[in-house]
Amino acid sequence: MNADIRYSIVVPVYNEEAVIDQTYRRLKKVMDLTREPYELIFVNDGSCDRTTAMIKGFRDQDDAVKLITFSRNFGHQIAITAGMDYASGAAVVVIDADLQDPPELILEMIVKWKEGYDVVYGKRTKRKGETFFKKQTARLFYRILKASTDLDIPVDTGDFRLLDRRVCEEIKRLPEKNRYVRGLVSWVGFRQTAVEYEREERLAGETKYPLKKMMKLSMDGITSFSYKPIKIATYAGAVIFIAGLIYLAVLLLLNVFYKSVISGWNLVMVMQLVLTGILLTMMGIIGEYIGRIYDEARDRPLYIVSECYGLMKKERNVKRAV
Ligand code: UDP
Numbered sequence: 001m002n003a004d005i006r007y008s009i010v011v012p013v014y015n016e017e018a019v020i021d022q023t024y025r026r027l028k029k030v031m032d033l034t035r036e037p038y039e040l041i042f043v044n045d046g047s048c049d050r051t052t053a054m055i056k057g058f059r060d061q062d063d064a065v066k067l068i069t070f071s072r073n074f075g076h077q078i079a080i081t082a083g084m085d086y087a088s089g090a091a092v093v094v095i096d097a098d099l100q101d102p103p104e105l106i107l108e109m110i111v112k113w114k115e116g117y118d119v120v121y122g123k124r125t126k127r128k129g130e131t132f133f134k135k136q137t138a139r140l141f142y143r144i145l146k147a148s149t150d151l152d153i154p155v156d157t158g159d160f161r162l163l164d165r166r167v168c169e170e171i172k173r174l175p176e177k178n179r180y181v182r183g184l185v186s187w188v189g190f191r192q193t194a195v196e197y198e199r200e201e202r203l204a205g206e207t208k209y210p211l212k213k214m215m216k217l218s219m220d221g222i223t224s225f226s227y228k229p230i231k232i233a234t235y236a237g238a239v240i241f242i243a244g245l246i247y248l249a250v251l252l253l254l255n256v257f258y259k260s261v262i263s264g265w266n267l268v269m270v271m272q273l274v275l276t277g278i279l280l281t282m283m284g285i286i287g288e289y290i291g292r293i294y295d296e297a298r299d300r301p302l303y304i305v306s307e308c309y310g311l312m313k314k315e316r317n318v319k320r321a322v
């Protein structure tokens with residue numbers, strides 16, 4: 001660990017050849033303004049375009065640039081985690097590579113950090129250039145997450161944030177595999193505050209977060225911090241069961257007192273569909289948790305580093321409590 005480094009900027013990159021050059025330049029410009037030693041850690045999440053070569057090019061002229069390359073695509077949250085594992089700065093800033101998060105805001109974050117805050121997160125007041133669908137689903141997700149957990153996870157906040165070294169150290173101790181990093185940051189605690197910003201359009205290239213990855217992230221977020229989905233299933237099951245009993249009682253009473261015939265296969269069909277639907281949902285929710293328990297039990301490493309420049313290759317030595 002290099003004790004001289006004051007700021008570590010962690011940038012996860014996945015096939016960002018269209019923007020990486022600009023990103024590097026803007027980050028460098030901003031960080032040079034601090035007049036303090038910093039490092040730019042690019043975590044290359046298995047890119048298969050020119051991204052890696054370009055970052056190596058920056059490195060040739062600039063010692064502050066460091067590179068970790070994964071052996072394949074492990075995902076955004078894992079890339080951030082690796083960056084935090086390797087960072088040695090007194091403050092660690094995580095920022096997307098596509099300039100949707102303005103690097104200039106880092107300076108404001110640093111001011112707050114110097115005031116004594118341990119976590120300074122960027123809160124988006126507006127999101128530009130993203131589809132209506134993405135904005136609305138993201139909005140809904142943050143609200144559902146907030147409603148389903150007791151933990152105070154700030155809404156409309158991505159991974160763009162500054163962490164003090166001690167927060168970073170605490171997060172490094174958390175062993176879970178399906179990581180929702182912004183939730184973990186809230187869980188860790190310490191003094192947290194926000195700086196607001198308008199989220200820009202992606203500078204170039206396409207989103208690397210297709211619906212499938214968004215679904216995975218939201219499921220990780222909710223299952224990591226809440227048991228409510230399982231409870232909903234339990235309550236729904238109980239309510240339906242009682243409704244079924246009442247229904248049966250009504251049919252029997254009608255039969256006994258009014259001699260009505262218990263008929264209507266279509267009603268039975270409806271019941272059948274409702275119950276099957278609920279059962280399947282319950283099984284699905286339970287499956288989500290069991291899948292994650294399985295991931296933890298297998299205890300595979302979070303990521304595999306294939307190349308490492310400017311940083312000491314190290315194992316993520318998280319020891320489980322026994
Ligand atoms: N990213 C990554 N691995 C992935 C997907 C994305 O490292 O599997 C990086 C990507 O290069 C970018 C950041 O994560 O720096 C956020 O991705 P993106 O901008 O595509 O997501 P969006 O802003 O569209 O939600």
Ligand code: MG
Pocket residue numbers: 096098100202207
């Ligand atoms: Mg983006």
